[in-house]
Amino acid sequence: MAAAIEIKDLSVVFRARRSSVAALQQLSLSVAEGTVFGFLGPNGAGKTTTMHVLLGFIEFTAGSASIFGVDVRESIARRRIGYLPEHPETYPFLTGRELLMMAGRLFGMKRGALRARVGELLREVDLEDSADRRIGTYSRGMMQRIGLAQALINDPDLVILDEPTGGLDPLGRMKVREIIAKLRAAGKTVFFSSHELSEVELVCDHLAIVSRGRVVAQGRATELVSQGESLEKYFLRVIQHEPAGRVG
Amino acid sequence: MMRVLTLSRVVWLEMIRRKDLYVLLILLVTLLFVLLSLNIFGLGGVVRYVADVGLLFAWLFAIILGVSTAGRQLPQEEAKRTIYPLLAKPVTRADVVLGKWLGSWTITVSCTALFYLLVVGVVLLRGGGIQPVTLAQGFVLHAVAMGIVTALTVAISTRMTYGAAASVAYILIAGAFSIASRVPELLVHEEGFVARGLLALYYGLPHLELFDLRQRIVHEWGAIPCRTLLFVAMYGVVWVLFLLLLAWMGYRRKRFKRGALG
Numbered sequence: 001m002a003a004a005i006e007i008k009d010l011s012v013v014f015r016a017r018r019s020s021v022a023a024l025q026q027l028s029l030s031v032a033e034g035t036v037f038g039f040l041g042p043n044g045a046g047k048t049t050t051m052h053v054l055l056g057f058i059e060f061t062a063g064s065a066s067i068f069g070v071d072v073r074e075s076i077a078r079r080r081i082g083y084l085p086e087h088p089e090t091y092p093f094l095t096g097r098e099l100l101m102m103a104g105r106l107f108g109m110k111r112g113a114l115r116a117r118v119g120e121l122l123r124e125v126d127l128e129d130s131a132d133r134r135i136g137t138y139s140r141g142m143m144q145r146i147g148l149a150q151a152l153i154n155d156p157d158l159v160i161l162d163e164p165t166g167g168l169d170p171l172g173r174m175k176v177r178e179i180i181a182k183l184r185a186a187g188k189t190v191f192f193s194s195h196e197l198s199e200v201e202l203v204c205d206h207l208a209i210v211s212r213g214r215v216v217a218q219g220r221a222t223e224l225v226s227q228g229e230s231l232e233k234y235f236l237r238v239i240q241h242e243p244a245g246r247v248g
Numbered sequence: 249m250m251r252v253l254t255l256s257r258v259v260w261l262e263m264i265r266r267k268d269l270y271v272l273l274i275l276l277v278t279l280l281f282v283l284l285s286l287n288i289f290g291l292g293g294v295v296r297y298v299a300d301v302g303l304l305f306a307w308l309f310a311i312i313l314g315v316s317t318a319g320r321q322l323p324q325e326e327a328k329r330t331i332y333p334l335l336a337k338p339v340t341r342a343d344v345v346l347g348k349w350l351g352s353w354t355i356t357v358s359c360t361a362l363f364y365l366l367v368v369g370v371v372l373l374r375g376g377g378i379q380p381v382t383l384a385q386g387f388v389l390h391a392v393a394m395g396i397v398t399a400l401t402v403a404i405s406t407r408m409t410y411g412a413a414a415s416v417a418y419i420l421i422a423g424a425f426s427i428a429s430r431v432p433e434l435l436v437h438e439e440g441f442v443a444r445g446l447l448a449l450y451y452g453l454p455h456l457e458l459f460d461l462r463q464r465i466v467h468e469w470g471a472i473p474c475r476t477l478l479f480v481a482m483y484g485v486v487w488v489l490f491l492l493l494l495a496w497m498g499y500r501r502k503r504f505k506r507g508a509l510g
């Protein structure tokens with residue numbers, strides 16, 4: 001299977017005036033097309049930094065990173081990506097529908113196709129009734145769902161989700177799981193980070209655990225976690241074996 | 249271009265749905281009516297006075313609107329982290345800078361047109377007259393000046409918070425209006441370091457006074473030659489392009505502070 005994401009020996013060093021912080025250290029990762037890939041790690045491990053490199057927000061110091069074979073530094077690499085940031089905040093003065101129309105126009109979508117796609121997505125995230133309300137009046141869960149809808153506007157082949165269930169109630173989490181399952185069924189690749197290990201166990205085919213800017217475990221979820229052990233126990237075992245101290 | 253227009257449309261929607269714009273409009277209408285009710289200089293004097301003060305307020309309000317709109321755009325995207333989903337799309341940082349500037353400039357120019365209409369309306373109501381060609385020329389140059397003001401503010405805001413960017417922009421605009429034009433007369437009395445500093449100001453700041461035709465409009469001195477108008481407009485366009493280039497250079501490699509570490 002071809003790789004949707006290919007990262008080799010990626011290093012990112014943030015330089016301040018008197019110090020430098022190695023956020024990623026020779027991180028290598030391969031995400032096959034059509035998989036749901038969980039990217040786990042404690043706070044400050046380098047998950048968001050890795051995602052930001054993939055999205056071209058941060059320049060890396062060494063190594064390489066590509067999406068569907070295109071270097072992440074090329075803006076064309078982002079044509080096939082959808083991204084939901086952690087705690088998505090968006091323009092409170094726009095309505096949900098206007099936000100999705102704007103997102104579609106940024107992908108150069110034609111008006112007719114865009115309208116149809118916006119209607120479809122609003123149904124999918126259960127926001128049809130609130131589509132013409134300003135986003136400033138949305139609840140936390142609704143914000144997350146409209147954020148997810150804007151990430152899917154271009155029918156992306158790779159969806160990058162940073163803590164997609166963070167702060168959601170059980171119903172909201174179930175909705176996100178359903179959407180991820182639909183994406184998997186449609187053959188899309190989902191790359192997501194989460195602290196909710198039970199969620200990860202439910203939806204992921206593959207996972208990687210990152211600690212102090214390095215991948216410390218990677219593989220099929222069923223192969224990594226031995227029988228009788230939960231993902232949480234496995235995660236804690238792997239992380240606790242890592243030397244103490246924060247890098248990224 | 250589609251992406252730039254989409255981003256500028258967001259600036260428009262924000263401004264239309266915020267109160268700043270309406271506050272400025274109401275304030276201008278109120279001020280004009282207060283001026284109308286005064287009759288200190290006799291009828292003829294009052295009409296000219298209303299036009300003069302009205303156009304002065306049109307300039308002041310346009311600068312306030314331009315700086316507050318343009319200065320807020322980029323820092324707000326970063327502070328609210330809306331920049332991330334935006335840049336995750338096939339949008340370049342140059343698109344973001346251009347879109348934000350275009351939106352800020354066009355909304356400022358549209359409001360300036362409204363301010364001019366209000367002033368002209370009041371002057372006509374009062375029985376006064378304004379030469380339409382001079383007025384049109386004044387408006388065109390005013391619009392170009394607002395291009396410089398918004399581009400300057402966007403350029404500063406690439407590296408500063410909204411408050412800091414707005415403050416620096418106001419200081420530079422005040423300097424450009426009040427000091428840059430007087431440098432030649434000040435230079436007569438100065439030498440050495442001060443003279444070099446004044447020269448730096450003279451060449452380093454845009455000469456916004458060139459775009460101000462208020463006196464010509466109020467006192468009906470007649471239109472300026474087309475060639476002069478074109479030359480001043482071109483001077484303004486060059487400044488806008490230069491400032492947008494600076495803005496892009498300041499933004500293209502910027503590392504956003506929030507959420508950079510995960």
